[in-house]
Amino acid sequence: MNTHTETLFSEVETANSKQLAVLKANFPQCFDKNGAFIQEKLLEIVKSSDVELSKESYSLNWLGKSYARLLANLPPKTLLTEDKDHNQREENKNSQNLLIKGDNLEVLKHMVNAYAEKVKMIYIDPPYNTGSDGFAYNDDRKFTPEQLSELAGIDIDEATRILDFTVKGSSSHSAWLTFMYPRLYIAKELLSENGAIFISIDDNEASELKILCNEVFGSYNFLANIVWEKVHTRKNSAKHFSTSHEHIIVFAKDKTKWDRVLLPRDDLSAYNNPDNHPKGPWKLDPITAHNEYKADYKIKKPNGVVLSRPKDRYWVFSEETINQKIADNEISWGEGDSYPMVKRFLSEVQDGLVPTTLFTRVFAGDTSLSKKEIDNLLGFKGGFDYSKPTKLIKKLLQISSRKNDIIMDFFAGSGTTANAVFDINTEENSNRKFISIQIPEKCKLDSEAFINGFKTIFDITKVRIIKSAEKIKSEHPNYKGDLGFKIFKTIDDFRTKNNSELTLSNHTFFDDVVLTPEQYDTLLTTWCVYDGSLLTTPIEDVDLDGYKAHLCDGRLYLIAPNFTSKALKALLQKLDSDKDFAPNKVVFYGGNFESAKQMELNEALKNYANKKSIDLDLVVRN
Numbered sequence: 001m002n003t004h005t006e007t008l009f010s011e012v013e014t015a016n017s018k019q020l021a022v023l024k025a026n027f028p029q030c031f032d033k034n035g036a037f038i039q040e041k042l043l044e045i046v047k048s049s050d051v052e053l054s055k056e057s058y059s060l061n062w063l064g065k066s067y068a069r070l071l072a073n074l075p076p077k078t079l080l081t082e083d084k085d086h087n088q089r090e091e092n093k094n095s096q097n098l099l100i101k102g103d104n105l106e107v108l109k110h111m112v113n114a115y116a117e118k119v120k121m122i123y124i125d126p127p128y129n130t131g132s133d134g135f136a137y138n139d140d141r142k143f144t145p146e147q148l149s150e151l152a153g154i155d156i157d158e159a160t161r162i163l164d165f166t167v168k169g170s171s172s173h174s175a176w177l178t179f180m181y182p183r184l185y186i187a188k189e190l191l192s193e194n195g196a197i198f199i200s201i202d203d204n205e206a207s208e209l210k211i212l213c214n215e216v217f218g219s220y221n222f223l224a225n226i227v228w229e230k231v232h233t234r235k236n237s238a239k240h241f242s243t244s245h246e247h248i249i250v251f252a253k254d255k256t257k258w259d260r261v262l263l264p265r266d267d268l269s270a271y272n273n274p275d276n277h278p279k280g281p282w283k284l285d286p287i288t289a290h291n292e293y294k295a296d297y298k299i300k301k302p303n304g305v306v307l308s309r310p311k312d313r314y315w316v317f318s319e320e321t322i323n324q325k326i327a328d329n330e331i332s333w334g335e336g337d338s339y340p341m342v343k344r345f346l347s348e349v350q351d352g353l354v355p356t357t358l359f360t361r362v363f364a365g366d367t368s369l370s371k372k373e374i375d376n377l378l379g380f381k382g383g384f385d386y387s388k389p390t391k392l393i394k395k396l397l398q399i400s401s402r403k404n405d406i407i408m409d410f411f412a413g414s415g416t417t418a419n420a421v422f423d424i425n426t427e428e429n430s431n432r433k434f435i436s437i438q439i440p441e442k443c444k445l446d447s448e449a450f451i452n453g454f455k456t457i458f459d460i461t462k463v464r465i466i467k468s469a470e471k472i473k474s475e476h477p478n479y480k481g482d483l484g485f486k487i488f489k490t491i492d493d494f495r496t497k498n499n500s501e502l503t504l505s506n507h508t509f510f511d512d513v514v515l516t517p518e519q520y521d522t523l524l525t526t527w528c529v530y531d532g533s534l535l536t537t538p539i540e541d542v543d544l545d546g547y548k549a550h551l552c553d554g555r556l557y558l559i560a561p562n563f564t565s566k567a568l569k570a571l572l573q574k575l576d577s578d579k580d581f582a583p584n585k586v587v588f589y590g591g592n593f594e595s596a597k598q599m600e601l602n603e604a605l606k607n608y609a610n611k612k613s614i615d616l617d618l619v620v621r622n
Contacts, residue, residue: 005590005620008530009075016153018073060211064178066152067162072182076109077141078102079494080529081522083487091469095484096433096536097418099465101458102490104410104437108186110490111435114529119190119435120259120405122197123396123417125388126183129176130204133386137175139166176205177212183410184216190408194259196223196252198396200388206247213251223250223258228359228392230367248359248396262352263398271346277329279348284332284341287322288313295319305337316342355399365389374414377467382448384414384460393420403430412436413457415464418485422465425481426472433482436461462487488535494519515559515592523559527587527621528552542581545570551583558588563597572608585617593620 023042024031030041086092100107127135143151148159165175187197197217201209206225214222226248235242252258271281288310295315299307299322309315315322325331325342332341361369370389375381393416401407409417421434440456443449454460469483515523529535533553542549542556547567550557556571574581586605590598598620605616 005622007622008527016069016073060177060208060215062177063158063174064162064165065181066154066158067148067166068178068181069185070148070152071105071141071178072185074109074141076106076490077493078106078110078490079492079522079526080107080110080488080535081491081518082525082535083489084521087486089484092484092486095482095486096431097421097482097485098433098435098488098535099412099415099418099462099485100435100437100488100490100535101440102437103439105183105186106490107437108183108190108410110526110529111535112186112189114532114534115190115406115435117190117192118406118534119408120192120195120402121397121400122187122191122195122408122410123200123393124187124197124409124411125200125386125413126180126411127176128202128204129171129173130202131171135176135179136169136171137166137179138169141166173205173208177208180209180212181216184213187408187410188216188253191253193254194257196250196258196400198226198400199249199251200228200246201249202246203243206249209249213249217251217253221252221255223252223255224357225249226357226359228364229361232361232366232368259400259402260355261399261402262350263355263395264352268346275329277343277345279330279345281346282343283346285344287316287331287340287342289316290314291316293318299340301333301337301340303333303336307337307339310339355395359392359395364395365391370416373419374464377419377464377471378452378460380448380452384449387414388416390416390420390423393417394424397421397424397432401432403428404432406433406435408435408437410435410437412438412461415461415468418461418465419468422468422472422483426476426479429481431481434485436465436485486536488525491522494522514561520559523589524550524557527557528555531555531585531587542574543570544568544574551581554583555585555587556583558586558601559592561592563588563593563601565600568601568604572604575608575614582614583616584614585619587619587621590620590622 020037023037024035027042027045030038030045032038127133129135143159143163145156145159145163148154148163149156152159154162162178165172166178184197191197197213199209199213210222210225227245228248229244230246231244234244268281270283272283273281290312291314293314293316295318296309297315297319299315301307317325322331330343330345332343334340366389369391370387371381371385373390374384374387378384397407397420407417407421412418415436415438418434418436421432424430425432438458438461440458442456443454443460449457449460454463465485472479472483524539525535528537528539531553533555537552540551542551544567545564547558547563547570548560549571550559586601588598588601593601602618605618
């Protein structure tokens with residue numbers, strides 16, 4: 001049995017620490033005995049492989065880039081807790097869907113251990129930084145210039161300038177890029193190897209976003225820049241152009257593995273089978289084209305007319321193939337000297353349509369449709385002016401996800417993505433799960449949302465999801481799919497002591513502080529996710545002669561105080577006699593176990609030869 005003490009997350013992170021950890025794990029020979037990186041060693045490895053070295057170099061730099069990279073590496077400064085009242089309701093208690101309240105960067109940091117490479121599709125609609133959309137970067141992490149200089153590896157002057165824009169509510173390009181980089185960096189970790197991210201943006205930051213994504217995901221993994229027709233009407237008051245579109249930038253985690261799904265063929269009316277052909281329904285396509293094959297021969301029609309290819313066009317088939325198609329009754333001849341057409345059979349075309357990069361309002365809806373949707377659901381007009389239509393998100397879901405995939409939106413806004421997941425599951429009888437994250441941004445006091453009782457955007461998100469589920473239940477009373485969702489939220493880290501001095505290392509869990517029930521549950525939730533369990537994974541209570549422990553994914557958690565010798569005896573007996581009880585790790589909270597009790601637990605588990613020969617890992621967590 002192994003025993004060790006650990007602190008949640010790492011004690012000190014820098015702008016490069018995670019990347020260096022990856023290098024050390026995979027290329028240990030590239031570091032000397034003092035941990036210094038030997039660049040030439042890595043170059044030797046690369047040169048000896050089939051990797052082609054390029055001298056071309058291009059990157060996006062901005063004031064705050066080093067700070068953005070640091071933010072991507074720093075551990076969260078919050079804890080996760082659940083909304084027990086909501087989650088225990090009948091419609092939610094077994095749901096696999098999640099709505100999480102909090103700063104999305106904090107939430108993503110909490111989720112990365114459990115959800116790494118598990119999310120198939122991410123859609124986000126971040127602030128566009130138009131100057132009128134309310135975006136202002138305001139960071140509440142407190143660093144002195146000296147601390148930031150040391151951690152980010154920059155000089156004091158640059159650190160001072162960065163801290164200046166992080167506290168002033170800046171909406172500059174630099175501020176926006178600093179805001180987006182760490183979120184995209186962690187999002188990449190969450191994507192499955194065959195997954196992709198879709199990001200809505202307008203022209204204001206589209207070029208910066210594309211280059212930023214090149215850096216985070218790799219330019220090779222760029223898939224598309226979808227142009228969506230957001231409005232149809234012309235705005236004659238526009239000073240220069242009336243803007244009709246937005247962009248959706250698409251990047252794969254790994255382009256070679258991206259699991260693209262063809263769009264369904266909604267309209268099959270062009271296919272029919274008037275001659276009862278054994279291959280089934282067909283439609284007619286031209287038999288000539290501008291092509292490079294340059295097939296040139298004569299065709300004799302049944303009526304005796306001999307046809308040469310049209311000028312500047314060629315037959316689309318070889319002479320051998322066309323003769324076979326004639327024999328198989330796959331040519332429609334037409335009258336007189338008209339050119340014949342070839343029968344294209346539905347059974348022989350690929351099962352769906354390749355998506356194009358132009359999404360018209362007819363194909364994917366527009367902002368007028370999205371306004372009607374949310375107004376009807378919320379029961380008043382003007383509640384949310386920037387939401388996307390569910391029709392648009394459903395098209396993206398059709399292209400990029402399948403029956404049981406996890407879908408994430410960490411700028412949830414009005415909850416369109418969750419609504420779209422409910423809708424597409426109902427239509428396809430599928431079981432996609434959503435993870436929606438929304439910060440509790442306050443609604444403006446003069447807004448329709450506030451007037452109608454919504455204090456925060458999160459409140460709108462929650463009600464929208466509930467209302468969309470109720471709509472489906474009303475319209476599809478026999479539908480048995482998952483229409484619930486669980487709610488979690490980030491809260492301030494109550495472990496942190498109130499003092500003015502910032503310590504860069506993680507704080508230990510309490511010092512002789514009794515946990516409230518809420519703090520107890522928060523600690524358990526945070527630990528389970530940190531250890532790799534999904535937020536929807538059940539946590540089982542385990543009774544050890546009156547002492548309540550918790551079992552989750554093979555880990556036994558001992559958090560409560562008063563762990564007695566009787567509880568220890570019950571634990572050992574359960575390890576032996578209960579065939580379904582086989583934890584591989586025991587995690588106990590050091591703050592509630594005095595040193596003598598820790599030693600007793602350690603020695604007992606170390607020396608007790610349980611009959612199942614379980615190799616237990618004992619962890620003291622502080």
